[in-house]
Amino acid sequence: MTVLVFIDSDFPAGRIADANQPQLFATDLGATRGDGIFESLLAVENKPKKIQAHLDRLASSATLLELEIPTAEQWRAAIDTALAEFDQPEAVVKLLVTRGVEGAKQATAWVQVSPLPALGKQQRERGLTVILLDRGYDSEVALRAPWLLLGAKTLSYAVNMAALRYAQQHGADDVIFTSADGRVLEGPTSSVLIAKVSEENGSQLKRLITPQLDSGILPGTTQGALFAAAQRAGWQLGYGPLEPKHLYEADAAWLISSVRLLAPINSIDGQQIGEDTQRAELTAELSAILASTE
Amino acid sequence: MTVLVFIDSDFPAGRIADANQPQLFATDLGATRGDGIFESLLAVENKPKKIQAHLDRLASSATLLELEIPTAEQWRAAIDTALAEFDQPEAVVKLLVTRGVEGAKQATAWVQVSPLPALGKQQRERGLTVILLDRGYDSEVALRAPWLLLGAKTLSYAVNMAALRYAQQHGADDVIFTSADGRVLEGPTSSVLIAKVSEENGSQLKRLITPQLDSGILPGTTQGALFAAAQRAGWQLGYGPLEPKHLYEADAAWLISSVRLLAPINSIDGQQIGEDTQRAELTAELSAILASTE
Incomplete structure (x- = not known):
């Protein structure tokens, strides 16, 4: 089971999306150019570990790539939503941001929560x-x-x-x-x-x-x-x-x-x-x- | 206008997909790892230029990445379908292959046709x-x-x-x-x-x-x-x-x-x-x- 929560200004706590359905546009520069950034972190009992360190490094990656990314508050809210939905003792949390759909000038940002690999x-x-x-x-x-x-x-x-x-x-x-x-x-x-x-x-x-x-x-x-x-x-x-x-x-x-x-x-x-x-x-x-x- | 045609064993000429709807899974390794290959080429009057050279280079990229990709015949059929649908005097044709959805061990492959950038x-x-x-x-x-x-x-x-x-x-x-x-x-x-x-x-x-x-x-x-x-x-x-x-x-x-x-x-x-x-x-x-x- 994988939980996806997209960061979306219409949904302050993030927009839950079905991971079993396509959710990304084929023209997203993340998919066509690998043009984006990410973080992977561990969550234990629905609490992300070292969250500030990961948000800081994400912000630093964004600066190097000149990407405008969501605020720390938006990330924290989306992570909480995703972890509550996943609700397992341990989880891998990924934060992902792409440069967005070609020509749209708007980053695509989402949180993915999935089981720990064995x-x-x-x-x-x-x-x-x-x-x-x-x-x-x-x-x-x-x-x-x-x-x-x-x-x-x-x-x-x-x-x-x-x-x-x-x-x-x-x-x-x-x-x-x-x-x-x-x-x-x-x-x-x-x-x-x-x-x-x-x-x-x-x-x-x-x-x-x-x-x-x-x-x-x-x-x-x-x-x-x-x-x-x-x-x-x-x-x-x-x-x-x-x-x-x-x-x-x-x-x-x-x-x-x-x-x-x-x-x-x-x-x-x-x-x-x-x-x-x-x-x-x-x-x-x-x-x-x-x-x-x- | 962008035309997408996915290579899909159920559709010998390729499966036309709506570029205005999400078509990729968020867990596709193309989007999360930039793990895939591509080619960009020009088409004039619905005919792709240097198609064999591009298919050869795609195959060589696939070998370096150890990716199993569609056959030349599948690509040619999908390109023809996409160009017929786009139907403009000139077009940019992109061939894209990713390592597919995480864990699925099946490449995602599609053709994108779009207008020439000015x-x-x-x-x-x-x-x-x-x-x-x-x-x-x-x-x-x-x-x-x-x-x-x-x-x-x-x-x-x-x-x-x-x-x-x-x-x-x-x-x-x-x-x-x-x-x-x-x-x-x-x-x-x-x-x-x-x-x-x-x-x-x-x-x-x-x-x-x-x-x-x-x-x-x-x-x-x-x-x-x-x-x-x-x-x-x-x-x-x-x-x-x-x-x-x-x-x-x-x-x-x-x-x-x-x-x-x-x-x-x-x-x-x-x-x-x-x-x-x-x-x-x-x-x-x-x-x-x-x-x-x-």
Whole structure:
């Protein structure tokens, strides 16, 4: 079952639409040009998680694409309507905006609520087999070439989907993109995290590191929430630059995202990452920290 | 007026659908992931131009995206149905295929026929102001990274659209993308051509050059048709590599595509290309050659 709620000025709480009927015009620039933006988030007990972080990132994507999008109030009302209609303990909530029907100069915006895919939980529990794939861009291009829309979460995800298919055909579950200048970037639908654990003056020092955010990657809302909470729990934080060798030398590494949450990486390009027991312990510790966030 | 004809196994000639009603599911991966491919072509007197070249390129895009698409016969039947319904002296025909509704494992495929935009003719007549923009990729990445889908005409066109908006905001009509290693690539919706005219042993030597096709660009169907016809008319042909200096040294340069056809470039980054009279003469000569093709 999928619930759709369109944002429509005639319906202050959003307009519920039948997902089993066509709802988009064939000339919508979302469908013909991938010209739009989106967010995916988790809802628990009809309450969206990290809603403000997602609305903020949606607004930032909209700025990069020069799209006028609905207000935060309109989104919140439509999300509430959709979640009340769906009414399940857990749900995936997607916010989508396209540039609208060709020539109409009016964005199409809707909320989609659907069940959690079973695969996410499985991958979180058994861990991921990952391969590194070249993203083609160098890590500085985002700053000099805003038209490449790096840092915007656009509907033009064909390359992300192709990278995941390529991984599956090569016996892997997921991908970490690297830049042309050899930096670790992000997954096609996730952020990259590593942990380094060391002893210093007899006490344990735990450090959580993610690639630097100005390298043309999407700022991860779940990475952001975990970082804030982990710091409160005594972890040190670091922001790249990361190279593949840092992944191989890590005590644990994860792909983190809003719906699959913290998924441990068992191996990258066939090389085991960290040690099984420590990886499981660190995953349990950080998952508990993440679960404590809003 | 827009005519839509969906490819549907229950309708051998295609299923005509009302473009003024929603026809796509909101969960179609074309709309939510830009996961699909397309072609745009011109039809004159209800006859599509270069139809086989477009069907061939669509098939090649489908291979890169691992999409199962309708047969050439199904496309031809649907195009004929749509053109008969539209019935105008000239039309833009789009062929679109998405990966279909999430989970359904069945492509969505349709033909859209609509009027020619007025802008194309204007730009052909008055010429283009162009800027160079970095495409971020180096010219060899297509060969080593097939997951980047370079060479496929995907629905993930948000960057191409953003580049055109950037050009318009900077007083230009269009863009030529360059590679990270300084090569001339293509326009966001067109191929690049230059002409060099020289005297050799008292006779005029005319050379038409386009960037090499293995540099991660889309093989242009109109460039291909013009090259074949120009060779028959005595022109020499060349395939890059081209750098920006070759554009500035050209006797004329064009952006060429299926609907706007051969549009002369007046200037690139503020620098005039060639000389007005010669540019006009070469444009007239090559436009006549192009008009003589199927």
